[in-house]
Amino acid sequence: MPDRYLRFTQSGPGRFVTRRLGLPQPAPLHRWSAERPVLDGPLLHLTAGKTTVEPAAVLARAGLPVHTSRQAGARYAAVVVDATGAGDVAALREVYDGLHPVLRSLTDDARVVVLGSAPDPTDHHQAAAQQALEGFVRSLGKEIGRGRTAHLLRLAPASAGAAESTLRFLLSPRSAYVSGQVIGIEAAEDATVPGDWDRPLDGRTALVTGAARGIGAAVAETLARYGARLVCLDVPQAEADVRAVAERLGGQALTLDITAPDAGERIAAALPDGLDVLVHNAGITRDRRLANMAADRWDSVLDVNLASVLRTTDHLLAAGTLRRGTGRIVATASIAGIAGNTGQTNYAASKAGIIGLVRSLAPRAAEEHGVTVNAVAPGFIETKMTAAVPLFIREAGRRMNSLGQGGLPVDVAETIAWLASPASGGVNGQVVRVCGQSLLGA
Numbered sequence: 001m002p003d004r005y006l007r008f009t010q011s012g013p014g015r016f017v018t019r020r021l022g023l024p025q026p027a028p029l030h031r032w033s034a035e036r037p038v039l040d041g042p043l044l045h046l047t048a049g050k051t052t053v054e055p056a057a058v059l060a061r062a063g064l065p066v067h068t069s070r071q072a073g074a075r076y077a078a079v080v081v082d083a084t085g086a087g088d089v090a091a092l093r094e095v096y097d098g099l100h101p102v103l104r105s106l107t108d109d110a111r112v113v114v115l116g117s118a119p120d121p122t123d124h125h126q127a128a129a130q131q132a133l134e135g136f137v138r139s140l141g142k143e144i145g146r147g148r149t150a151h152l153l154r155l156a157p158a159s160a161g162a163a164e165s166t167l168r169f170l171l172s173p174r175s176a177y178v179s180g181q182v183i184g185i186e187a188a189e190d191a192t193v194p195g196d197w198d199r200p201l202d203g204r205t206a207l208v209t210g211a212a213r214g215i216g217a218a219v220a221e222t223l224a225r226y227g228a229r230l231v232c233l234d235v236p237q238a239e240a241d242v243r244a245v246a247e248r249l250g251g252q253a254l255t256l257d258i259t260a261p262d263a264g265e266r267i268a269a270a271l272p273d274g275l276d277v278l279v280h281n282a283g284i285t286r287d288r289r290l291a292n293m294a295a296d297r298w299d300s301v302l303d304v305n306l307a308s309v310l311r312t313t314d315h316l317l318a319a320g321t322l323r324r325g326t327g328r329i330v331a332t333a334s335i336a337g338i339a340g341n342t343g344q345t346n347y348a349a350s351k352a353g354i355i356g357l358v359r360s361l362a363p364r365a366a367e368e369h370g371v372t373v374n375a376v377a378p379g380f381i382e383t384k385m386t387a388a389v390p391l392f393i394r395e396a397g398r399r400m401n402s403l404g405q406g407g408l409p410v411d412v413a414e415t416i417a418w419l420a421s422p423a424s425g426g427v428n429g430q431v432v433r434v435c436g437q438s439l440l441g442a
């Protein structure tokens, strides 16, 4: 179902009418393409207080010309404010001083990234200043909106190297539909630098569940574009579709129901040489208000979306199928698992469960298996599933976010590809929303 409103607002009369009525003015997003692979302008690198990470070298490699002070007439595609050393309210004023004058000279696809530190439980002044950055960035994302985004990266000391894959992602068109996120980065011992940043998954194997269509097919396609060899899994009923996706990508199809008790064993058997990237994408909805929900609707959603993810993850970690160092697990949550949704107690429970799984398992999986565990939480993504949503709810889903439009499957796929990169070893236990900064659960 195409977004006709977005097209209408791009026409002369559409712009006039929607402005007069004070209606949302979404801008077409600048997504990655081979023709337009980078943002349209220079990057301004500012520092508020003392830096604890020294990001200059990493920023210099992000693909944009870097300025360290504001130049007259420049329109900035990115502003990075290093506030890692901000330990008091006075340092917050430096963040204001740095950003306030440049906000009117941002390009239409600009990114604002504030670098911060984890709030220190032993220093309430530092914790106050660092937590303040979260409210600041989330508000700024809502203000600059349209095609522009804002984020807070919380960097562990000396983790600039480990943050490179994340900075490259956020400072590129690949993150077009991600805004208002707070992402923690640890200093990864084995942060691998890819030989080619355009193909970080060269020589890696990735398995995507639910790859026959929708978001899963886009994830498989995107991981293949980054160099991965794909195993595309879906139910036997979707065999023709999943084979078509796998064949197109030069990969392999695996038809099995992820809820089968032996699914983990069968996946491990199909991957005798091991697996680098496991993407838990398969998911279903069986909506009803709880009072009207038959037990089979509860059971099927909890089984596909959560229990099977727990079972297969446990099996593949225990079997050593996921490779130490480059092993990446990315699960799919949803903003429904954060905000809740009428008619979706089963679905929201399953997706909130994914967030619990990720946060608990991530530190142990890194320690014991050398594997990271993260989740994406998509908002309103234009798929067959959301095309079936009644018009009024669909329009609300599309507009109630800072970018005023729905995302595309490729937006979720690009985010998963960043988390799946061997260079993203410092990103662990994170839940990254791909929702255009949806107001739901904000």
Ligand SMILES: NC(=O)c1ccc[n+]([C@@H]2O[C@H](COP(=O)([O-])OP(=O)(O)OC[C@H]3O[C@@H](n4cnc5c(N)ncnc54)[C@H](O)[C@@H]3O)[C@@H](O)[C@H]2O)c1
Pocket (backbone or CB within 6 Å): 209, 210, 211, 212, 213, 214, 215, 216, 233, 234, 235, 238, 256, 257, 258, 259, 281, 282, 283, 284, 304, 332, 333, 334, 335, 377, 378, 379, 380, 381, 382, 383, 384, 385, 386
């Ligand atoms: N579309 C959205 O707006 C949106 C928003 C938030 C989260 N999500 C999540 O993203 C994921 C993909 O969503 P989508 O919109 O592409 O859905 P979709 O229904 O288009 O595709 C899901 C795929 O999973 C497969 N699948 C279902 N049960 C399976 C099982 N037991 N074993 C193996 N495969 C199975 C289906 O056959 C299908 O190919 C889901 O986890 C969904 O909950 C989607």
